[in-house]
Amino acid sequence: MGSVTSATKNASTVKKTGFLQGLWKRNAVGYLFLLPWLIGLIVLTIGPMISSFYYSLTKFDVISPPRYIGLENYATMLTADPRFLTSLKVTFIYVFSSVPMKLGFALLVAVIMNKGLRGVGFYRTMYYLPTLLGGSVAIAVLWRKIFGGSGVVNEFLLMFGIEAPDWIANPDYALYSIVALSVWQFGSSMIIFLAGLKQIPQDFYEASQVDGASKLRQFWHITIPLLTPVIFFNLVMQLIGSFQAFTQSFIISGGQGGPMDSTLFYTLYLYMKGFAFYEMGYASAMAWVLLVIIGMFTAVLFASSKLWVHYGDGGK
Template sequence: MSHTSFQSRLAGSPAAAAGPMRVMRRSRLTPRQLENRAAYMFLAPWFVGLIFITLGPTLISLYLSFTRYNILRPPRWVGLENYIEMFTQDPQFWAAVRVTFFFVGWTVPTVLLMSLAVAVVLNRGLSGLAFYRSIFYVPSLIGGSVAIGLLWREVFGSRGIFNDFLGLFGAAGQSWVANPDTAPWTLVILNVWTFGSAMVIFLAGLRQIPASLYEAASIDGASAWIKFRRITLPLLTPVIFFNLILQMIHAFQAFTQSYIVSNGTGGPAESTLLYTLYLYKRAFVQLDMGYASAMAWLLLVVIATFTGLLFWSSKFWVYYGDD
């Protein structure tokens, strides 16, 4: 048999006919399908992290919240016992709730007011705007660090520079972090000091307001206050809403400041015992992981509830350009 006749028979065989068909089938993917396949490949690590690092531990913590678990022994199912103990038998839990709501209630509105005020001033076209913006933004980057917490404890200690400042006016100093009446305020001041991130967001929102609106208001004789109340605030409400959500969640989750300033105790007299600090103590000091998981899920429910209420209320006061 010649080489030519062998090739012709091979070409006419079913296997040879199936080969081009397989090639054609493989090449039938549209460019969009190829792009989607590439996108899924790039997203695969994120999905793996979501399942094994976020979603998996979250569901496990939900199960542990219904158990007694101290790491050394297997979890023992107790149902709602952890939740009942929180609300009926744990005075420290209610102390942490009280301190946390005090902290959130003061820091969130104060941060919003200060950041908005500074953003309005910086938006007036000051020379060296980039420098001032950086100066105000830096505390938000380092405010949650351990070093700043240690520094804050020294500043408001009995020999801190805050007492030295009061001494210039003849006022007597004290250890502000050791007094139950003043210790919570040191945490509030520390958190307010880190208003820079909200300020930058407000400044970006102010830059998006058309200057023609202010020019038209000036022609009508509107004062600076009228411009701010009738133009700036309504057009800035989406940014205010966004900052409000972020600051509320951040305040509920605050931990480092309380841990460092109180040296991990939440004292004096539980006056700086934030919810997250008490959760940490139950989990990693007392090794009561089941109870700590229940506290974590309760915190999630509280944050979700407040966030949902804010979203519901936004339809009454948040103005969008297409409304």
């Protein structure tokens, strides 16, 4: 009886081995093409993430070997680092002011562009250019000049007798000048909204016109519900991107988050801790906290999407 059982196991093993060998032979080329991506994933993503988590539990100044301190970095953030809380506040204000305005403006422009205007391809390209250039250092420097004390904005207002403040140097307005820069980069969201608008069947609008629906009612009861999957996608992407904003604050504030920490983005403070103060363990802990924050907000969006995102198959 034992020999029969052993023979059955050996046959099963041989069968599985043959199946795996056949699978490898059939897909060997595909695995080879996948190999560079897999190596990059392990070396450039998974490996650094594991190292970062380890360093977040240590006191590490880059020069000396890391010393394990447990959760001390995380405790310090919440109890003994007021600038950490300030950076969180500044980032939240930036995210929750820039994202709605950017998406609203992008949707407005997309609706206008969807009306069949002449030269729509040219306008689409021009509106998309700020998205390509807006994250560059050159544009951030230009924005600093535009909103400076003697910048273009103030010179224009002065023509009407309005004396405006130095938007960049004033802590009451500095953050909102960066918000304006973010809203100006609405091109990518606009392109996605425009693609979504073109997928809405015209039959819905024609039927509503027969029923006497106004343009505003068509927008609220046809366009918005059918566009909710696209709105949801843009919202998630813009939310994640806004939490990681760095270049604009770094250049416009001179890398210090000023004036008076009014533009101290979370990522800028993380950079300062890691590369200016050489507190790499603390910076790693901040990175993991940011990951958790982004994950929480993204999870809330996905959970709430069941209530307001409508898909074409009638499901939610």
